[in-house]
Amino acid sequence: MKEIYDIAIIGGGPAGIFASYYAQLRNLKTCVIESLPSLGGQPNTLYAQKKIYDVAGFLGITGEELTQKLTEQTNIFNYDIFTETTIKEIIDENDIKILKSNNSDIYAKTVIIAIGNGAFNPRKLAVEYGTDLKNNIDYFVTDINKYKNKDVLVAGGGDSAVDWSIAINEIANSTSIVHRRDNFRALESSVNKLNSSNIKKITPYLIGNVEKAAENRVKVTLSKARDKEIKSEIVVDYLLVNYGYTSDSKLLRDWGLELTGPYIKVNQKMETNLPNIYAIGDVAEYDGKLKLIANAFSEGPIAVAQAQNKIYPEKSYYEHSTNLFDNI
Ligand SMILES: Cc1cc2nc3c(=O)[nH]c(=O)nc-3n(C[C@H](O)[C@H](O)[C@H](O)COP(=O)(O)OP(=O)(O)OC[C@H]3O[C@@H](n4cnc5c(N)ncnc54)[C@H](O)[C@@H]3O)c2cc1C
CATH class of the missing domain: 3.50.50.60 (FAD/NAD(P)-binding domain)
Incomplete structure (x- = not known):
């Protein structure tokens, strides 16, 4: 029988990794899909050895260290990661999203798009x-x-x-x-x-x-x-x-999403114009948006809470993690 995830997260940068951690803290069946061979997004690919000074709790942390910390935290859960998998198309079939990629199809009830500036391709x-x-x-x-x-x-x-x-x-x-x-x-x-x-x-x-x-x-x-x-x-x-990377956001135009320039327009709930599809991190655009890791982290829980509310309306909309220790 095919696996149907509660949430499929497209993009394994800071936004996607933290959203998947938070979703699992809320007991949601989650997967992360990443086009590169490993997770980490821009900090791990573009500036792995540079120190970032505006991530809460760290007085300077390199892109590589941040990726390690994020994956360490998320790896306490048993979730599915599909690397070297680029999502090309999202199809809606009887309220299930079918994600078409260069590998097998992935099925989910809701989707969080966290693809930053699009799939990286090394020159x-x-x-x-x-x-x-x-x-x-x-x-x-x-x-x-x-x-x-x-x-x-x-x-x-x-x-x-x-x-x-x-x-x-x-x-x-x-x-x-x-x-x-x-x-x-x-x-x-x-x-x-x-x-x-x-x-x-x-x-x-x-x-x-x-x-x-x-x-x-x-x-x-x-x-x-x-x-x-x-x-x-x-x-x-x-x-x-190391000749740099090109990134490709052209795909988004084919997914039927309402865009603002090359980015996805979202409301305060991180909802896109398509039902049960949310966007977070650098790819999500709204008035006053700052493309920062701090924002990527905060947008994940908002999208997860909305997704959870759609799938399991009987569950409480949000909980403090201090009340969720039984899940770990
Ligand atoms: C040089 C540099 C320095 C920076 N310094 C700072 C800083 O000091 N502080 C700060 O807060 N921010 C900084 N930033 C910005 C920060 O890196 C971004 O805000 C952050 O990475 C956004 O995270 P994200 O998860 O939304 O996107 P990304 O990090 O871009 O991750 C998106 C991931 O999605 C994957 N992907 C894309 N398309 C697909 C697809 N179709 N299918 C599957 N996977 C896909 C990509 O391969 C990528 O791994 C810096 C950025 C750069 C370039």
Whole structure:
């Protein structure tokens, strides 16, 4: 028999993770669907090593640490997480929502959309390579320990590339960074850290080719940005490409949602124009909206309370968590 969730949450950023925790605290059967290989959204993908100073209770917490704390808290429950699953369509059939994705269909009574700026897609290497290099070339850091005692080349010149090369350098055997310009476009303090580290900077160079090397490594051929005849080679265990991300909110237009610009228009109850579909976090728009993690956290419980009220009107609309200890 097919599983029907009380709430399906689309998007595993701060808004989606916390909403799923809160929904389960209220005993609702929940799943989280995330297009990336791991949860965390923007803080984990775009600024994992940067400190955030406006999350209540933390005097500075990095994007990666915040993701760990959020997932740790939510993982006390047994809920379903579908990663590498992008929702493409929501169909309404006899009051059940059918969520169509690149994987199996997901069924739910209500849906909370928490997709931020839309599905992230990493900008890919401009050169083609075979599937034999799939394990050597990364576009996301899903587990930094993978790079422990390894030789790593980071490609890119922005905050993310610089921050990851500094973090990886603490555990790797060797770290290099290749950028097509001489200057890095990252926070000054991060660039200073990079400059005073033993990370090998290869600038201004472009990646010309990648091929499999002995011992399951990758050989990267580099050519000088302004004189492609000047070439260099480096053999590493891993190439981490950090050329930034594009995000795609085009899908929303096909879902029949009322939009304000690229965002979903919601009322004070986080309701969209479609029945039993709510939106929270960066994707939700209303007068006075601030796109902050603090708001993403507060909007989740509002949407969950509304969803619960629709599915189980006999239950009390809201409870203090101090009265809910029996659920944990
Ligand atoms: C550089 C930077 C610094 C920032 N600093 C701060 C700060 O200091 N303080 C602060 O409060 N905020 C900060 N922000 C903003 C903060 O990160 C966002 O407000 C927050 O991430 C919003 O959370 P969210 O869950 O709504 O969206 P997101 O974090 O964007 O998460 C949405 C998730 O949904 C997934 N998704 C999208 N489409 C689909 C789909 N169709 N199917 C399945 N999954 C999908 C995405 O892959 C993503 O993981 C910063 C943002 C940036 C870029």
